[in-house]
Amino acid sequence: MSEVVADLSIGEVAERTGLSVHTLRFYEREGILANPVRRDSGGRRVYHENDVDWLNLCMILRASGMPLPAIRRYTELVRAGDGTEAERLVLLRKHRERVLDQMDQLRKCLDLVNFKVGVYEDALDQVAVSSATGTDARR
Incomplete structure (x- = not known):
């Protein structure tokens, strides 16, 4: 039996992460999210639980002083998938x-x-x- 993943609104994600709606939009524009944010039929952003998990990781990296360009690069590497592990490791070791x-x-x-x-x-x-x-x- 497959698990049903509930869609989350931008307000729900803001509440769950402690980030403001403005910051979530900024992160989307900056390419910080691991997956592109879908839109519903009304054009509203639709998030999933894995987006919340990713944002929590990004918040920890940011709180530990990782600059946004480094987080963006890490995100790009994760999106690129297999074969980028060595570069991810270098980035995280430097941090x-x-x-x-x-x-x-x-x-x-x-x-x-x-x-x-x-x-x-x-x-x-x-x-x-x-x-x-x-x-x-x-x-």
């Missing part, structure tokens, strides 16, 4: 390196923020101790 570099930078930033939090916590602890003992710890 992985950029993400790892970003994570390293963020770890350094977090270390500094944690240090500064510790400085202020220690300073406030000293003030609290001084208040409790009636001494001025700032001397």
Whole structure:
């Protein structure tokens, strides 16, 4: 028995992905969608569940800092099908390196923020101790 795939409107896809209708139209114009968006008899866009899955992947790539041209290229390679796996792998490996570099930078930033939090916590602890003992710890 084959599974019936329900058509989704652009509003339903926007709701399910968190993307705006404007962004979905933009992604379509930019060639970011893995499959061309069909239109119903009234000219309205018709999406499917696999489009939602693809958009979720694209959102993760975008959130991780992948530029739209790289996402577009990845999409083109996926559309081209078999034989493009090596180029897809190169593209994703390069992106992985950029993400790892970003994570390293963020770890350094977090270390500094944690240090500064510790400085202020220690300073406030000293003030609290001084208040409790009636001494001025700032001397």
